Amino acid sequence: MNEPHAVVRRLPSVSRAIDSEAFAPLVDRYGRPAVIDELRKVLAEHRERLLTASHSLDSRPGPAANGNAPAASVRELGLGALSEQVQQRLDRRRRSRSLRPVINGTGILLHTGLGRAPLAREAIDAIAAVAAGYASVELDLESGQRGRRARAVDELLCELTGAEAAVVVNNNAAATVLSLAALAAGREVIVSRGELIEIGGQFRLPEIMAASGAVLREVGSTNKTRIDDYAQAIGEATGALLLVHPSNYVVVGFTEHVSLDELVRLGRSRGVPVIHDIGSGALVDFAQFGFRDEPLAERSIAAGADVVLFSGDKLLGGPQAGIILGGRAAIERIERHPLARAMRVDKLTLAALAATLELYRDPQRTSGTVPLLRLLATPAAELRTRAERLVAALTALPAFAESFAEPEVLPGHGYLGGGAVPTQQQASWCVALSPRSIGLDEFARRLRAARPAIVGRVHDQRWWLDLRTVFPEQDAEVVGVLSAATR
Template identity: 50%
Template structure:
């Protein structure tokens, strides 16, 4: 996947005058997701902050207790809401929330119902949560907004890649969400960005809000996002690095691992192969693994450190007394580079 060399940044090519910064990317987002409007900011937390500040300052936003998440770096949803000036109304219990809980919490002070994807943990057992369509219907009957913080940016069926089905951005919009917000750098496979898609009426106030300028993405993020969207719009999902990695078959990973192990053994490195479970990570598909194969080395902290500090850096996992080099995260054309890095690190540890 390659980005073009130039971007018409805030310049209207047709009129030759100043243009809208996000216009090219907004058009692609609306076309791909089938939505009225779209907006891009620096990251998904910024997207939520802007949405709340524009619509809910001094007003109430209803959220299930089971969805009050903490994301990486100890940033918590209630704290982001407080910074935006919104008043959090918690409903239900940690494990079970019903539509009646939301209905009971509605008041003249309610700005919106917010549904949040549990991006970095999974709940099982005695659990219950209303479906998106039911929440959308309740919100619209009450005349309040309905927003979904989808987080991961899931936009395709994940089952062909060996993962469980997740609600896509398109499905959430079809179920009645006024706004869906998500990251650009997770399952969308693009640069770090916060993306909001949905109804024009819901997103219009965000364009005029002072925070929008402070949270606007830079030109590098915009050109990378445009290039990513072009891949999807052209139907060539395999040009996106994430989906090329996900599409690697387990049998092929096993063959590559065996070939690499033989090459390393010939160079005096005690390498072997093991089946393993790769994790997509990044706040996307919690609790799910992907069948993979790894080259295994005897656990040696000095080797792991030498790999991390090498050029290029190589990050391995340490499991059950072994260092694992999971090939699910490595492109086939990088196998030679990986083998050379391991040989250097092992030679360094042996001296």
């Protein structure tokens, strides 16, 4: 008969292991508490396995010598092997908790799961310049007096859009809540039923409006709303007219909607402010890239909207932010609202946004320096050439033919994403791979676990890498990761 507990007692104690030379590098790297926590879990798992193995052997007929197996496994588990197991688990935990670089091969340019817009080098440098130390966030260095927090950013926004004033908060949902709370809390906000949008994460406009303290007043129908619907709804309780750009869906067929020009004329005639939520926030006309009907912030201001709202990390191509533009009186009311402080942005966002906006001051440079615009401006023919080069580089690898079927270069379609023009596409080219030695799901998992990770899409029994969302300088990394994923 075995003595299971005697076998288990041969496992090293936590104190002996943690104070050993084998564990010293782990303690230096991860800290003593984290190593002890993982060590206890590893030892508990070994203890359970040994007890299970001992009981199993005791119940099995045969020579007593069979009972030596668990004891032998304990002898083989030295402190060095134990530290390796703990390190693997700590590394895995750190990887799962931390943000990691990803090569986006999905064809979706503003992929919410992958952080939406990549930042320009100038924005990254601006973040680095202020991140390591102190910065003049609320100090006027010329006068030595306290300054306005986002003065540089606000001035750039006004210059680029023609607005009288601007304020920046942490995202466009916050911009909507803050604007409604400041201008229409306790009063009705009139909006078309066809514009009661739901944005990511199941946040719906009626719920956002309720959180602001404003009262929703729906007019019109899902597919048809006329200016008379707004006019008849205006009364003593009206606080604002809200026009929302339905960026993440399209209503087609028997439709009618009210233009911003019409709404502004009505608002001015009745003394009611007009708020235009344009969503994704374009500062350049995206028709040049084949995408139509995205409103421009500059045009909304020129049309006379009292307040214009949009995101910073979508079509603008900057950091996550909510941007509020408009007339000076309306913006001052918004800035003075108590919620404004709760929604303000930090120095890193201000630095990145200012650097991104600076790039828009020179239209000749913008498409080559703002990464989103750079990807959009790449001709489809260039993407095809790169795809063919990638396939040539892959097929030249010694073990590639054994691991993959013949790779293909196939046409594809890229999408803006981020809730912008969901039905419109841009021509692209893709590399399609069919691994032989492992399944598609396992292949995709290995690519997600790589460094850098690659995220593509599985379609038609193949794994696709869409070059529309891959930067040219990442092509060599793609070859390296793909070749390693089948080993």
